[in-house]
Amino acid sequence: MSAQSDTGTADTPAARLQAIFEGHRLTPTQRRIAHSMVRRAADVPFLSSVELAELAGVSQPSVTRFAVALGFDGYPALRRHLREVAPAEPAAAPGSFNEYQQAVEAEIENLKHLAEALADPRPVQRAGRILAGSRPLPVLGLRAAASQAYGFAYFAAKVHPDVRLLNEGGTMIHDRIDACVRAGATALLCFALPRHPREVLDTLAYAKEAGLTVVTVADSAFAPVAKASDLLLPAAVGTGLAFDTACAPMLLGRVLLEAMCDDLPDAQGRLEEFDARAAARGLFVE
Numbered sequence: 001m002s003a004q005s006d007t008g009t010a011d012t013p014a015a016r017l018q019a020i021f022e023g024h025r026l027t028p029t030q031r032r033i034a035h036s037m038v039r040r041a042a043d044v045p046f047l048s049s050v051e052l053a054e055l056a057g058v059s060q061p062s063v064t065r066f067a068v069a070l071g072f073d074g075y076p077a078l079r080r081h082l083r084e085v086a087p088a089e090p091a092a093a094p095g096s097f098n099e100y101q102q103a104v105e106a107e108i109e110n111l112k113h114l115a116e117a118l119a120d121p122r123p124v125q126r127a128g129r130i131l132a133g134s135r136p137l138p139v140l141g142l143r144a145a146a147s148q149a150y151g152f153a154y155f156a157a158k159v160h161p162d163v164r165l166l167n168e169g170g171t172m173i174h175d176r177i178d179a180c181v182r183a184g185a186t187a188l189l190c191f192a193l194p195r196h197p198r199e200v201l202d203t204l205a206y207a208k209e210a211g212l213t214v215v216t217v218a219d220s221a222f223a224p225v226a227k228a229s230d231l232l233l234p235a236a237v238g239t240g241l242a243f244d245t246a247c248a249p250m251l252l253g254r255v256l257l258e259a260m261c262d263d264l265p266d267a268q269g270r271l272e273e274f275d276a277r278a279a280a281r282g283l284f285v286e
Contacts, residue, residue, distance in 0.1 A: 031222035128259025134187035136162035141191035204228035
């Protein structure tokens with residue numbers, strides 16, 4: 001599920017594509033091409049270099065240079081290789097969907113890719129163990145990812161004894177990480193979504209220097225935060241609307257929360273205690 005993980009991955013076209021890219025030092029433009037290819041794994045073996053360039057929003061020569069960087073003579077050689085290692089039928093045409101429907105269909109595809117990745121549950125299970133063992137547990141998410149971090153922290157606080165939300169940047173964020181480390185934190189969970197703020201990279205680097213294990217939910221295994229993460233769990237965002245949509249990262253966050261609960265022996269007891277207090281206070285409308 002992650003280029004950072006030492007566990008296996010599901011045998012899917014997307015996973016086989018990602019395996020081709022691992023171990024190569026790719027430029028930001030090349031990472032963008034790789035990300036686009038993984039998202040459209042079923043179609044890529046049938047695309048021309050011009051079509052792939054349009055899909056990734058780069059120039060055609062960039063696609064050629066990308067193929068050469070992977071060790072092929074050119075894009076035709078890469079495409080032949082893809083047809084051998086990631087055979088698939090071309091995806092069905094979107095038909096007469098309007099732009100709003102197309103955005104929804106794209107998110108459905110993102111969720112399908114996430115389901116394929118979760119066929120190997122070991123990376124998420126490993127992440128759950130890491131997060132469950134950190135007391136306190138800092139949860140980082142800035143700008144576009146702030147709502148993802150807030151949602152995770154809101155639910156996690158009901159089962160984890162000490163969750164600390166870091167969803168505002170600035171000069172104090174390093175101080176807050178220092179406070180978490182002094183209190184006994186061993187890991188940090190980060191939600192990272194495009195556009196990736198430079199401050200997130202700086203914060204993750206600081207967290208690693210402080211001795212924290214960094215678990216990251218990001219839009220791609222090739223996201224800029226990958227190099228600053230010990231375990232990266234990818235979930236693609238939708239890009240068909242003016243602002244990105246993040247259904248898959250949100251769902252992956254809930255799956256990660258479930259995995260963390262599995263490693264918190266008193267999670268069920270805490271939930272039952274919360275429900276009892278909520279009922280006594282009349283907190284929710286029945």
